[in-house]
Amino acid sequence: MAQTQPHILVVEDDRETRTLIAKYLRNNACNVTTATDGREMTRIMGDHRIDLLILDVMLPGEDGLTLCRKLRAESQVPIIMLTARGEDVDRILGLEMGADDYLPKPFNPRELLARINAVLRRQAAAMTASATEGATALGFLGWKIDFRLRELRNPEGARVAMTSAEFDLLRTFCERPGRVLSRDSLLDLTQGRSAGSFERSIDVLVSRIRRKIEPDPQEATMIKTVRSGGYMFTPVVEVVTAPQSH
Incomplete structure (x- = not known):
């Protein structure tokens, strides 16, 4: 994990899943903010610097794939998609929309943390490469x-x-x-x-x-x-x- 606590935004409408993710990440040196839909996500991202986004595919209102596509048009914030369906077509769509990684439910929170660490490391390496060019x-x-x-x-x-x-x-x-x-x-x-x-x-x-x-x-x-x-x-x-x- 980075030397300073990364700020993770969890966008998940299922309360149990949202609470589980937030608790686990906070116990592992992450600063966590949660949202239940795209509207709340947009408000939070306008008020805070977010280092990584955990985005559920199935959300009320605009779904995660639509939100991912819109985000990627204006931001390079890393995105990990979550889905209950776990179908290849959803995974491929998510990656095509610009997601950095994709994790089907149910999942082990330890695996999610490992994915977060990997994505943040890749981003840091890319930023360093850009800065050192x-x-x-x-x-x-x-x-x-x-x-x-x-x-x-x-x-x-x-x-x-x-x-x-x-x-x-x-x-x-x-x-x-x-x-x-x-x-x-x-x-x-x-x-x-x-x-x-x-x-x-x-x-x-x-x-x-x-x-x-x-x-x-x-x-x-x-x-x-x-x-x-x-x-x-x-x-x-x-x-x-x-x-x-x-």
């Missing part, structure tokens, strides 16, 4: 990576020696924080298939980078291994002013 230097946990000078400096300001391949891989991670990146995608993004590279080379490079930036390379916290997935860069990444060359 065109940047010449990025920072994470006191470290600075300068794309123009192709150098890495530690929190004390000292230059850390890196090979070209190590630098390119770390840059790829920094530009895509919070995203699970497969070995295949990392190869494509850094070396390309024409280089005759293989997946194991990514593991070797990750191991080298960890020895240079991780407090404990054996218990990596910055570049995490995702089982059957690849790797994920966990620090918050920010655009920084590139140091001047001397």
Whole structure:
């Protein structure tokens, strides 16, 4: 979950379901507001900054699919659709209308929380990618990576020696924080298939980078291994002013 409590708006006309969702999310570090229909949803969104919307398909008045379509025309707020029907056609319609995810009822509240976390992580990664596009230097946990000078400096300001391949891989991670990146995608993004590279080379490079930036390379916290997935860069990444060359 994000460092600050995300504000979740639950739009659900069934009182029992609405109460269950709100209670569970509040117990898991979320700020929750509830609404019973589209009119109430619109009023709340006009008065508050909402980080994610949980929207039931079957609502009195305008249904969830219609509301989703209208919202997406004017807002990029993440939307998770809920439905009692659980039919593929509803799921497909919801996604086509611009929903970020879709969960059929009945569902385990833990799964809903996991979906919320995943959607918020994807949004944060997309926002970071947008914010860092065109940047010449990025920072994470006191470290600075300068794309123009192709150098890495530690929190004390000292230059850390890196090979070209190590630098390119770390840059790829920094530009895509919070995203699970497969070995295949990392190869494509850094070396390309024409280089005759293989997946194991990514593991070797990750191991080298960890020895240079991780407090404990054996218990990596910055570049995490995702089982059957690849790797994920966990620090918050920010655009920084590139140091001047001397």
